Amino acid sequence: MTRVGLYPGTFDPIHNGHTDIIGRAVKLVDKLVIGVAINAGKGPLFTLEERVAILRSETEHLGDRAEIIVQPFEGLLIHFAREIGAAVIVRGLRAVADFEYEFQMTAMNQQLEREIETVFLMADPRHQAISSKLVKEIAQLGGDVTRFTSPRVKDALMAKVAAG
Secondary structure (H helix, E strand, C coil): CCCEEEEEECCCCCCHHHHHHHHHHCCCCCEEEEEEECCHHHCCCCCHHHHHHHHHHHHHHHCCCCEEEEEEECCCHHHHHHHHCCCEEEEEECCHHHHHHHHHHHHHHHHHCCCCEEEEEECCHHHCCCCHHHHHHHHHCCCCCCCCCCHHHHHHHHHHHHHC
């Protein structure tokens, strides 16, 4: 039986904290679906297609550990998890504020679907302060995001910022 995990997010852009969680999640499952949330309300900098392409490129080196599928989704996370046959939802935790939000989400998801577990992976201390929002803000204000993203993501981010 194939154990399927789901790692959801907006990934706008993917940063080193995300790739750390993905690299650790593939040790726990046979197949990891990276669910790219379609969330126009967040006003993403990158288009859905760009985020999917970047994620595929950034995770392709992990394909020897587990099958990785990058797939957009819209609507309730738990519905998407059921649709793909996920046994676990993988979430990263950086700080207490993350825990409070994730605790509520997990409780609600348990009410909707008791058979899907949520697994929390603590962020590596080097990545605890990183968020996509802050990475974008640093780039937009002319700062260096080298420590927070891969070179490919940095280049894509700087090109987006330059294009306005």
